[in-house]
Each structure stands twice: as C-alpha cells, then as structure tokens.
Amino acid sequence: xxxxxxxxxxxxxxxxxxxxxxxxxxxxxxxxxxxxxxxxxxxxxxxxxxxxxxxxxxxxxxxxxxxxxxxxxxxxxxxxxxxxxxxxxxxxxxxxxxxxxxxxxxxxxxxxxxxxxxxxxxxxxxxxxxxxxxxxxxxxxxxxxxxxxxxxxxxxxxxxxxxxxxxxxxxxxxxxxxxxxxxxxxxxxxxxxxxxxxxxxxxxxxxxxxxxxxxxxxxxxxxxxxxxxxxxxxxxxxxxxxxxxxxxxxxxxxxxxxxxxxxxxxxxxxxxxxxxxxxxxxxxxxxxxxxxxxxxxxxxxxxxxxxxxxxxxxxxxxxxxxxxxxxxxxxxxxxxxxxxxxxxxxxxxxxxxxxxxxxxxxxxxxxxxxxxxxxxxxxxxxxxxxxxxxxxxxxxxxxxxxxxxxxxxxxxxxxxxxxxxxxxxxxxxxxxxxxxxxxxxxxxxxxxxxxxxxxxxxxxxxxxxxxxxxxxxxxxxxxxxxxxxxxxxxxxxxxxxxxxxxxxxxxxxxxxxxxxxxxxxxxxxxxxxxxxxxxxxxxxxxxxxxxxxxxxxxxxxxxxxxxxxxxxxxxxxxxxxxxxxxxxxxxxxxxxxxx
Amino acid sequence: xxxxxxxxxxxxxxxxxxxxxxxxxxxxxxxxxxxxxxxxxxxxxxxxxxxxxxxxxxxxxxxxxxxxxxxxxxxxxxxxxxxxxxxxxxxxxxxxxxxxxxxxxxxxxxxxxxxxxxxxxxxxxxxxxxxxxxxxxxxxxxxxxxxxxxxxxxxxxxxxxxxxxxxxxxxxxxxxxxxxxxxxxxxxxxxxxxxxxxxxxxxxxxxxxxxxxxxxxxxxxxxxxxxxxxxxxxxxxx
Ligand code: HEM
Ligand SMILES: [Cu+2]
Numbered sequence: 001x002x003x004x005x006x007x008x009x010x011x012x013x014x015x016x017x018x019x020x021x022x023x024x025x026x027x028x029x030x031x032x033x034x035x036x037x038x039x040x041x042x043x044x045x046x047x048x049x050x051x052x053x054x055x056x057x058x059x060x061x062x063x064x065x066x067x068x069x070x071x072x073x074x075x076x077x078x079x080x081x082x083x084x085x086x087x088x089x090x091x092x093x094x095x096x097x098x099x100x101x102x103x104x105x106x107x108x109x110x111x112x113x114x115x116x117x118x119x120x121x122x123x124x125x126x127x128x129x130x131x132x133x134x135x136x137x138x139x140x141x142x143x144x145x146x147x148x149x150x151x152x153x154x155x156x157x158x159x160x161x162x163x164x165x166x167x168x169x170x171x172x173x174x175x176x177x178x179x180x181x182x183x184x185x186x187x188x189x190x191x192x193x194x195x196x197x198x199x200x201x202x203x204x205x206x207x208x209x210x211x212x213x214x215x216x217x218x219x220x221x222x223x224x225x226x227x228x229x230x231x232x233x234x235x236x237x238x239x240x241x242x243x244x245x246x247x248x249x250x251x252x253x254x255x256x257x258x259x260x261x262x263x264x265x266x267x268x269x270x271x272x273x274x275x276x277x278x279x280x281x282x283x284x285x286x287x288x289x290x291x292x293x294x295x296x297x298x299x300x301x302x303x304x305x306x307x308x309x310x311x312x313x314x315x316x317x318x319x320x321x322x323x324x325x326x327x328x329x330x331x332x333x334x335x336x337x338x339x340x341x342x343x344x345x346x347x348x349x350x351x352x353x354x355x356x357x358x359x360x361x362x363x364x365x366x367x368x369x370x371x372x373x374x375x376x377x378x379x380x381x382x383x384x385x386x387x388x389x390x391x392x393x394x395x396x397x398x399x400x401x402x403x404x405x406x407x408x409x410x411x412x413x414x415x416x417x418x419x420x421x422x423x424x425x426x427x428x429x430x431x432x433x434x435x436x437x438x439x440x441x442x443x444x445x446x447x448x449x450x451x452x453x454x455x456x457x458x459x460x461x462x463x464x465x466x467x468x469x470x471x472x473x474x475x476x477x478x479x480x481x482x483x484x485x486x487x488x489x490x491x492x493x494x495x496x497x498x499x500x501x502x503x504x505x506x507x508x509x510x511x512x513x514x515x516x517x518x519x520x521x522x523x524x525x526x527x528x529x530x531x532x533x534x535x536x537x538x539x540x541x542x543x544x545x546x547x548x549x550x551x552x553x554x555x556x557x558x559x560x561x562x563x564x565x566x567x568x569x570x571x572x573x574x575x576x577x578x579x580x581x582x583x584x585x586x587x588x589x590x591x592x593x594x595x
Numbered sequence: 596x597x598x599x600x601x602x603x604x605x606x607x608x609x610x611x612x613x614x615x616x617x618x619x620x621x622x623x624x625x626x627x628x629x630x631x632x633x634x635x636x637x638x639x640x641x642x643x644x645x646x647x648x649x650x651x652x653x654x655x656x657x658x659x660x661x662x663x664x665x666x667x668x669x670x671x672x673x674x675x676x677x678x679x680x681x682x683x684x685x686x687x688x689x690x691x692x693x694x695x696x697x698x699x700x701x702x703x704x705x706x707x708x709x710x711x712x713x714x715x716x717x718x719x720x721x722x723x724x725x726x727x728x729x730x731x732x733x734x735x736x737x738x739x740x741x742x743x744x745x746x747x748x749x750x751x752x753x754x755x756x757x758x759x760x761x762x763x764x765x766x767x768x769x770x771x772x773x774x775x776x777x778x779x780x781x782x783x784x785x786x787x788x789x790x791x792x793x794x795x796x797x798x799x800x801x802x803x804x805x806x807x808x809x810x811x812x813x814x815x816x817x818x819x820x821x822x823x824x825x826x827x828x829x830x831x832x833x
Contacts, residue, residue, distance in 0.1 A: 052635060141631035144641045212648045221631065250652040254659035266751035267768045269663060275765035280666055284659060342756040551630075556632040 022549040026450065043146035046548060048153050049132030051447065055251070056128055059119045059160060062167065067114035071506040074499045075107045078490035083569075088490065105489035106173035110461050111166070118200045119160055121433050122292060125299035126245075127156070127210055129440045130238045132448060133208055134214060136541035136548065137232050137339055137559040139223025144216040146526020152209035153408065159202035166196045174488065178256075180270035180281045184263045201256040204249045207295075212244030213261070214238055223540065224560035228431030232539045232563040233309075233322055240326035244291045244298075244333060252288035255281065278552035279344050286337035294333045296429055297396075298326055300436030301367055304389050307439050308371050309564045310537040313574075316564045317371040325363035332359050343416060350409055357407035368393065378574075383535070388439035391466050395431025399424060402477065417487075420480025425474045432573030438516070445460040445523070446530030450547040453523035461519060464512030471505030533580075536570065539563045597657045601714055639806055646810040650817050653780070657821050666778075666826060674762035676833055678770065681747060686737050686740030687708050689832040690730050691822065697726030698819040700783040701788070701812040708795075708805035715801065716808070723815065727785040773825060780818045786812040 025046045039047055071092055076088040078101065086093065088102030091108065132147065136143055143149050166172060172192045174183040178200075187193050218239045222231065231239075259281070261267045268274025270281040282397045301322075316322065320509040338345060338353030345353070371393060380386065402424045405411040415421060446452055475498045484495050491499065533542040538561065544552050561569055571579055632638040645786050668675040700719040707716035746754035749771045753764035794800070800808050 068636075096670055116716035135631075142629075144631075146629070146631070208652055212652075214642050216645045216650060219644060219765065220637055246648055246652055251659050254656045254776075257776070258659075258663070261772060262750070265749070267772060268764055269768055269772065271750075275671075275762055276750075277666070277670065280663065284662075389653060537639060562823035 022554065024450070024545065024547050025550050026547050040403050041150070043142070043150050044550060045131050045135050045143050045146065045149060046552075048149055048447075049128050049130070049286070051153060051278050052123065052129035052131060052156070055157065056124055057162060057164070059115055062164075063112050063115035064510065066108050066115065068506055069108040070112055071503040073101075073108070073489055074491075075503045077493065077496060077499075078102075089221075094095055094423075101579065102489045103173060106175075106487070107171035109487060110175050111171045112196055113171075114196060114200070115163060116429075117176050117292075119428055120148055121162055122207060123156060123203070123435060124208070124296070125303060125440065126214065126238055126241055126295075127206075127304065129437070129444060130214065130299060131210075133444060133541050134217060134235060135221065136544055136552055137235050138217065138221055139226065139540045139553065139559065140217065140221035141211050141551050141553070142168070144220055145213050148209055148213055150563060152206040152213070155206040155209065156200055159199045159206060160546060162195045162199035162202065166199065168476050170197070172196045178259060179285075180259070180262070180276070180278045181272060183259065184271045185273075194260055197256050197259055197263070201253060201260070204253050204256070205246050205589070206250045206530070208253075208265045211242035211249070214242040215246060215591075218242075221561050223557050228319065229323070230559060232540075233316065233319065234299075234302035235307035236323045236326050237298045237305070239299075241295050242329040243293050245538055246332050248291040248334070251284060252292075255284040257286070262371045275436070279341070282341050282344060283337070286340045287334075290337040290340065291330075291333040293428070293462070294345050295435045297436075298329065300392070300433045301326065303436045303440035303443070304371060304392050306537075307368075307385045307389040307443050308374050309333045309566075310443070310535050310539075311383055311389070312375045312380045313536070313566050313570060314374055314378035314564070315567055317373035317376075318366075319564070321366055322370050325366045328363040329503060332356070332363070335362060342409060342412055354407055354409050358404070361400065361404060368397060368400075381535075383442075384453075384455055384462055385439045385443035387459060387462045391462065392432065392435045392439060395427050395469065397434060399427030399429075399431050402427065403582060409425055415480060417485055418480035419476040419484045419486055422486050423473045423476035423480060425430050426476070429474075431569070435465075438462070443535070444541075445542060446534050447544075447548070449524060449527075449544055450530055451523045451527030452530045452534070453519050453527055457519045457522075458495050458516065461512045461515035462506055464515060467509030468505050468510075468512050472502050472509055475499075475502045475505070496540050536581075538565060538569060621801060622798040626804040632797050633760075635803065639663070642810060643813075645736070646813050652737040652740050652812060653817055653821075657773075658774065658775075659826070661828075664773065665770050667769055671760070671762035671765055673683055674680065674766045676761040678763070678766035679830055679833055682738075682770075682830045684830045686733060687826050690733050693726050693733070694819045696821050697723045697730075698816055701815045704791075705805065705809050705812050708800040708808045709802055711750050711801050713795070713801075714799065714801045717792060717795050720788055720795055720808075724785050724788050727781050727815075728789070729776055730781055731785075733825070734774065762764075770829060777818070777825060780821070784815045784818045787814060789831070 005436045025044055028324060029035045042048065064423050073091045075144050076090060078086065078088040078098075080086050080098065085099075086095060086098050089098075089505055092104040094100040131143070167192070169192050171539065172187065174186070174196075178193075178197060183193055183197070195365075218235060241276060241316070258269045262269055262271060262274070262276070266274065268276040270276040270278055272278060277469060286517075305316060336353060336357045336359070338349060342350045342353070371389075402420070406415055406421060442453070442458060479498050479502075482495070484491055486496075532544075532546045535542075540557055540559070541548075543557055574581075627637075628635040630637040632641065655833040703717055704723065705718035707713075708720060742748075746756065747767055748754065748764075749768035750764050753767060755763070788811050791800070793807050794807070
C-alpha cells in the first residue's frame, strides 16, 4: 500500500457521523444572502484562506497604485526657475507652495510602504495559502482553533479598514517606520497618524493569533503516521514563521501602543522633548521589524521548496537541512536588529551587529544551494509556478547578496538610506516574497478554485513581471551607489535617465500584474475543470477533491509515503496526466531495472 | 493533572439510545469536542498549548515595558531612585496580597472543576473576580487618584511643584504605562473569570471538561506574576 487511503467508499458514517453529504467548499447555500452569511461566519480554513487572499490582493492593488504614483513623481525632478515657476511636480503642484508637492510624495511612499508591509507581505502567504493548505497538507480537517481563525480574519479586516480610512483622509507622511519624534509631533490636529499606527497594532494582533493557531495545528493535528520530518517543507516554513510571529509581534505591539499613548496623551517615552528617547523607539521597532522580514520570506521559501520539488519531480535535496535552516533563520533573526541602526549606535555595538548579521547569510545560502541541487538531473517541467520559482531564485540571490555590503560597516556608511537599500529590500521582499506567492498561487490555483488557467498567458505575464521588476529595481542599485538618497521627491539632473528607466519598469510591472488578474478572472469565468492532481504531486493536499470538500477528506488520510518520495512512487518518464500513480511494487521494480 | 479521567471517547458518537441518558447528564458530561480533533484529550492539550503560547506573547509584551523601565532607570538614575519614594509600599503590598489570594482561589477553582465540586467552583471563581475588582479599586482610588490630583502625572501633564529632579515626568510615564497596561489585563482577566462563573452556574465544567476554567486561571496567574515583578521594581527599589 503506497497510495494514501482516502477512499470515499469506506466507512459511510466516517468522520464522527456528520449527517450531511460533503459538498465542495465553494458550493453555494441556496441564494445570495445565505451564501454571503455563510462566508462571513465561516470557520472553514479554506474559505478564510480565500477571503484573506481576496483582501490581500485588493490591498496589494492599492499599495501598487501608490507605488506607481511614487515612480510617477520621480519621472521628472522638481526645478524652480529663476522667475519662480516650478516644474516637475507631477503628483500635485501648487505654484504658491513649492512644498505641497513634496508632502504628497511623502504620503504616497508612506502609504505604499505601510500597506505593502503590514497588510500585504506580512500576512500574505501564511494567511492566504497557509490557511488554505496547512491543514490539507497535514491531513487535518481544519486548523486547531477554527473560531479563533475567524476572529483573526475580522481583526485583519478591522486593521485594514483603519488603513483605508487613512488613505481617505489623505494619508500620512511619517514613512512606514513611524520614527519618533516625527511621528509623535507632526500633523498635529489630525488623527491620521494615530489611525495608521492603530492599524499596524491591530494587524499585529491578527498576526499573533494566526501564528499561534498554526503552531498548535502543526503540533496536534498531523495525520497519523506523519512525523515531524514527514511534513512538507511548506509546513516547516509556515511553522518557523508562526514561531517568529508569536515571539516578535508582541514587542511591536507594546511599542505601537506606547507610541499611541505618547501621541494622544503626551506621555514621554520616545519624544526627547518629554523626557523620552527616540533611539529606544528604534531598538523596539527593529527588534520586531528585522525578525518580521523572515516572517515575510520564510513562507515564500516554503512555497519554493514545494514548487521546485514537484515540478522537477525529484526528492528534495537536503530535506533536513532546509527544515533546520528555517529554524536557524528564525533564531538568528532575533539578534541582528541593530543593523538598521548603525548610524545611531556605539562603534562596538555596530561591530557586533555587523558580525551577527553575516550569520543570516549562511542558512539562506544553504537553502538556495539545496534548491539548485534538487533541480539537478530532475525532469523539470517549465510550468508557470516553476518559472516563478526560477525567477525567485534569481532575484532572491541578488537580494541576499546585496544585503552583505549593507551589513559591512564601511560600505553601509555610503549605502545607508540610499536607493541601494531600496533596491535591496525590493529584491528580497518583492523578488522573494511576492514572486514566491505568485509561484504558490499558480501552483495551487487549480486545487483552490477547481479551474485551470491559461498557462501561456500566465507565462507571458510572468515574463513581463520579471523584466519589469529588473528594469525598475536594478537601476536603483546604480542610483544608490551614485549617491541618490531614498525618500526625496526630487534629485539632481544627472540621475534623471536612471529614474526614468525605473519608472518605465514600474509600468511594465503594472501591465504584468493586470495581465495576471485577467488570467485569473478568465480562469474562474471560463476555465476548464481542473484535475485532482494536475502536477502529480505527492503531498496530501492533492489527495482531496478539486475543489476540496467542506471536511477536506472523505476519510482521515493515513500517511504511507514521504512528501517527496518520487523515486519510489513515480516511475521514470511518468506523466502527471496519468494520475493516479501505478502500483508501487511495479514502480520499485522499474527503478531497480533502471539503475 | 492534565489528564482527563474516565469517559471512553468513542461514546458521544453512539447511537440514539444513548441520547436519552445524555439529556439527564450534566452539561459538562454532554460536551462534544471539535470534530477536527481525534479525541477530547487532544482538544484539551491543544487549547492548553495555545494558551501557553498566548501567555508567552503577554510576557514579551510586558518585556517591552520592563526594558523601558531598565533603560530609563539607567538613563535617569536620580529621578528613578527617587521615584519609588512617591509610592506607598503599603498600598502596593496590600494589592500584592489581594492578588496572591486570588491566584490561590483561581487554582482551587480548577481543582474543584476536576473533582466536580460545583458549589466550591462557583464560590472560588467569584472570590477571584472580587479580588480583581478590589485590586483595581485600591489602585484607582488610593493611588492614581491622589497622585494625579497632586500633579504627579506623565510627560506633558506633569505639574508637581516640588519635584526633586527634572526627569521625574519620565518616571511617571513609565509608572502609568506599566501599571495601566497591567490594570487593563486585570480587567480582561476578571471578564474571563466572570464568564466562567456564569457558565459554571449552568454546570458547564466538570471532570471531563474544564478547559475554559483552566485557561482563565492560567491567564490570571500570569497577570499576578507580572505584578509580582512590577511591585518591587516600582515600589521597593530606591
Ligand atoms: C542575506 C540576508 C540579508 C542581509 C544580510 C540583510 C541586510 C540588511 C541590512 C544591513 C539592512 C540595513 C541597510 C541600511 O539601512 O543601511 C537591510 C535593510 C532592509 N532589509 Fe535586508 N538583509 C537580508 C535579507 C532581507 C530579507 C529576506 C528581507 C525581507 C524579506 C529584507 C528586508 C529589508 C528591508 C525592508 C530593509 C530596509 C528597512 C528600511 O530601512 O526601511 N532583508 N538589510
Ligand atoms: Cu534587517
């Protein structure tokens, strides 16, 4: 017995004898309102995953529009002619007040940063794909605390509503880091900054609850026979992420709470004018916000591990190394925050944090080498998810490598607060996390929706995103090394060409994403019905129906092979179209002859 | 302590014949665990693990406040050394005793639930809630109130005319933030325990099902523990 037994025929009263038939989770409830109410009160991890996905993609759209506005402004530097006329204020121009345009520019990049970090990238993969697939991959019926899961969704929604409210109130200009005393003293008479900080605080709660839920789920709800090292690597990634979410987020929680106290009640903790200390704020902020970059990237790494193994149809190389590297990254993440504050620390402090930061590169490199080794001699299928996985490898390697000159004190002195940093973190956050999310979305889309998408169109969009990304951000490495500081609406003339190229890139990117949206909408509207296991993958989520039924599996699955045991379950040259898998005994024989 | 006694787990899913008896059984014995857990024990363990993780987040939240305390104490030694002179250790000490008693009754409540001592369970839950209320009242009426009136306030609100040190507003900022956030936790804990009390009156908890009581008590112990650290740091160290 090598296949996983989820036979629907067995045990008609299975699963604690729920009286009703198990329908696809997407089935309507008879009428628009009953269906709507069903979705709004659901505790089904799949529906919650889908709702998160929709919300996150919507906010990604808002954040993206803000980004296009930022690039728009930078198309042309602001020039003041001898007669006082101002040109180049493309976002907003007011001949009376030259600074008005700058304020709008500052708001645009702040809204972009805050939305993308707190509402898109941090919850991104765990809340959407994680919610949907973590229980399925473990062979469970749901997460450990389904009602808590619904609660964290509403908390997320509340946080996002505050974020949107701030947009409607014209936005804030503090930067996504809310550095004090700027964030506690400017924009007096308005509540916008408070709302924005409150949004981040509330979203943190949602993040903690989701993380807690996932940790317990992984501990308690693995299918019978699934040991820790039988878990798919995506689960490891989500697990390590959840641990960081639980341990780091409370610190930003208290920090933001104190910031709100300070702003509303004028309590002096961070504002020097009130006896506080702004560097304390920076320590608190980065103690969370460095670990959180691994909250952003670890789930992405998990997706990439799945996609590369499945689409190369090979046992993942160094399973344990990848799993432990996730935990290693999670551990090191907590001791390197100081590298964001080299400018506000003692020399000794800087040296220590610089040395520690280099440690991060080790587990990261371990993973990259393992993925490449997995592809070696695999039978690679260049599907859309696989293309995105390759894009990930390329972009993330550049992002990781450019972190090293930033971690080196002497070079960071020059590069700090320049476009080099901007390019670095876009290569890791966008080139890493967002690209991984796209890989995962295309990998699991057929399972989630029950529909196929047009692969050719998706591949073209992938190419657009890849080209657009590099045109936009590679140029920014040059801008940074040449001395262009970040967060300015204007610049000396000699930077204009590079800025224009970068803006052009942002349009290509926008086009690519619009294309993806069209492909997805087309797939839902007119896509062919998807097969249960279109890629011939071995992890448990593909054992469910397509789309999965409300209780996921007709019968509790029993694990009988590892997540990547292609060598023993799949014969050479086997095509996923031929699913289900042939008799395992035969496969073993073929493999024996083959060697 | 964590194991749940007797009650074969297959039973709640039995045939219709069982349901007639079931109606006569107390509420806690009729409890059916979530369908995604294999057994009721599994569910209990999961809930407890979840609670411990949540407590870890609370510890980290307060760690931020303790860090600020340490940081400012180091930065403004004078103001902080003098700060505790403004606080009356007797009120703080009384509140410590109140919380310790309530922690004891909270622990007893869990024991009562395990032993099906329904009356004692309700009584102990209620005493715990009352102690929590007493703590908040003492804090508000005998400490916050008079201090605020004298101008011993945080940050910009500070207006105490006889300050010894220019940095005293920072001391009060830390004092009010730390004790205020702690008091908020006391209120949340009281709400949780009161909900347990109301449900206990309907017989919701007993030997095979007392997850909520256990978790609320754990939360209460944490709130208590944090006060045990705040008390010496704020009231006793000069
Ligand atoms: C090999 C791994 C990495 C190293 C050595 C590294 C190093 C650094 C350093 C030293 C800085 C500070 C630069 C400065 O302000 O002067 C920085 C900034 C940043 N990094 Fe990384 N990094 C790495 C990976 C990542 C990853 C995986 C992410 C996110 C997914 C990330 C996100 C960021 C962000 C957002 C900033 C800028 C924050 C801001 O000032 O707004 N980094 N990185
Ligand atoms: Cu960092």
